[in-house]
Amino acid sequence: MIIVITGPTAVGKxxxxxxxxxxxxxxxxxxxxxxxxxxxxIGTAKVTKEEMxxxxxHLLDIKEVEEDYSVxxxxxxxxCKIEEIKSKGxxxxxxxxxxxxxxxxxxxxxxxxxxxxxDYNALSLEEINSLLDNYDIEVDKNxxxxxxxxxEKLESDTYQEQNDFELLYxxxxxxxxxxxRDILYKRIDQRLDDMFINLVDEVKPFYIKKYKSKAxxxxxxxxxxxxFFDNKKTLKEVNELxxxxxxxxxxxxxxxxxxxxxxxxxxxxxxxxxNTINEIVxxxxxxxx
RNA sequence: GGAGGAAUAGCGAAGUGGUCAAACGCGGCAGACUGUAAAUCUGUUCUUUCGGGUUCCGUGGUUCAAAUCCACGUUCCUCCA
Numbered sequence: 609m610i611i612v613i614t615g616p617t618a619v620g621k622x623x624x625x626x627x628x629x630x631x632x633x634x635x636x637x638x639x640x641x642x643x644x645x646x647x648x649x650i651g652t653a654k655v656t657k658e659e660m661x662x663x664x665x666h667l668l669d670i671k672e673v674e675e676d677y678s679v680x681x682x683x684x685x686x687x688c689k690i691e692e693i694k695s696k697g698x699x700x701x702x703x704x705x706x707x708x709x710x711x712x713x714x715x716x717x718x719x720x721x722x723x724x725x726x727d728y729n730a731l732s733l734e735e736i737n738s739l740l741d742n743y744d745i746e747v748d749k750n751x752x753x754x755x756x757x758x759x760e761k762l763e764s765d766t767y768q769e770q771n772d773f774e775l776l777y778x779x780x781x782x783x784x785x786x787x788x789r790d791i792l793y794k795r796i797d798q799r800l801d802d803m804f805i806n807l808v809d810e811v812k813p814f815y816i817k818k819y820k821s822k823a824x825x826x827x828x829x830x831x832x833x834x835x836f837f838d839n840k841k842t843l844k845e846v847n848e849l850x851x852x853x854x855x856x857x858x859x860x861x862x863x864x865x866x867x868x869x870x871x872x873x874x875x876x877x878x879x880x881x882x883n884t885i886n887e888i889v890x891x892x893x894x895x896x897x
Numbered sequence: 898g899g900a901g902g903a904a905u906a907g908c909g910a911a912g913u914g915g916u917c918a919a920a921c922g923c924g925g926c927a928g929a930c931u932g933u934a935a936a937u938c939u940g941u942u943c944u945u946u947c948g949g950g951u952u953c954c955g956u957g958g959u960u961c962a963a964a965u966c967c968a969c970g971u972u973c974c975u976c977c978a
Contacts, residue, residue, distance in 0.1 A: 617935085640935085641933095641934065641935065641936085642935055651935095652935085676933075677933090678932045678933060678934085679931085679932055679933090679934070680932035681932080682932095683932085705935080706934065706935080707934085708930075708931095708934050708936095709934080711931090712931075712932090715931095716931095717931050718931070719931060719932050720931090720932070722932090725932075748929070748930080748937090748938055748939075749938095750937095750938060750939075751929090751930090751937055751938035751939080752937080752938085753933070753934095753936080753937050753938080754929090754930070754931095754937070754938070757931080757932070758931090760932090761931075822933055822936090823933095825933095825936095826933070826934085826935060826936050827935055827936095828935045829935080830935090831935090852924085853935075854935080856935095857935050859926085859927090860934090860935090861935090863927075863928065863929085863930095864929095864930080864934085867928075867929085867930095868930080
C-alpha cells in the first residue's frame, strides 16, 4: 500500500500524515516542491521536529536554497524512497500539495534523459514555434517553457508517444483534504498573519546574501518579500499580495487535482480533527479488504 | 460665498455624436500542464429561454442616432475668499 495525502495549502495535510504514519507504521515522503529546500521553513509551513512525533520524514531539506531541483529529480528521489520504505515493510506516505510531483512519481511519466537536454535560449519564441510546425502536434504556442520542452522531446531520438496516466504501483490510495473555498481562504489569510513576522526574519538573510535562486524567486512568501526589501512595496502591500497569491495557488491546485488525478476527497472537520482522521482510517480499512 | 475640474462595468482607467455591451490593466471564475509546477501559459468576466434585453451619476432636452452635445439637479476634488 502507498498512501498519498494531498489537497490545497492550509488544510491540515501534515497533521493527518503523522497520524496515519503512526497508525500504519509508515514513513513520510514530502511531495511539496518548496519544502525540499533547507531554510525555507516558515513560508512553506514545513513540519517541525515536534510535529513529526518521531515519524521518519524523507525529502525534506535535501537542497540548499541556491540549488535547483525539479520534477525530474523528484521522480527519481521519490521512487527510490518508496522502494526503500517498502523494503523495510513499512508504508510510504506521500504528502504534499505539488500535484505534478506526485503524478510524476507514481505514474508512468517519462522525461527525456539527462544527455538529451538542450538549450534553446538562443532562439526566439517565433523560431521555436516554426520548428514545432514541422511536427503535427498541438502546441501551447505562447508558453515558452512548454514549447522548448516539447521541441526537445520531439527532437530526441528516443521520442515515443506515451500512453498517459498509467499508474506504476498497485494499491495506491489518493486521499484529498478539502473544505469550502470560504473557509480555506480565511485559513490561508489567518495563517499568513500568524507567521508573517517570522517569515520576514526568515527571508531577510537570504536577501542580504543576495540569493536569487529559482527556489526563492518562485516560492510564495519569498519572492514577494524580496520586493519589500527592494523598497518596491510596503510590508502591508506584500502581506496582501502573499495572501492573494496563496489563494490563487490553492485554486490552481484544485484545477490540477480535479483534472489530473482521481482523488478521494474528505471534508476536514477543523473543530475536531480526530473525526477527520477516523473517517479516513475507516476508508482505508474498507479499501484494504 | 466665488472660480474651475471630475463622475464609465467588482476596482482602476480609455472612449468625447454612429463601426460601443464599451479598449486596456487589476481582481474574480474556469482550463492546460511529460525536467523551473508555490512555475509557465490559455479562455472567460452586464444580463438572457441566445432572438434579444438593460447600461456609462440622476432627470429632462437636441438629433435619424448620445457614454459622447445642451439644461437643471446630486456627489466628489482643486483653487480663491
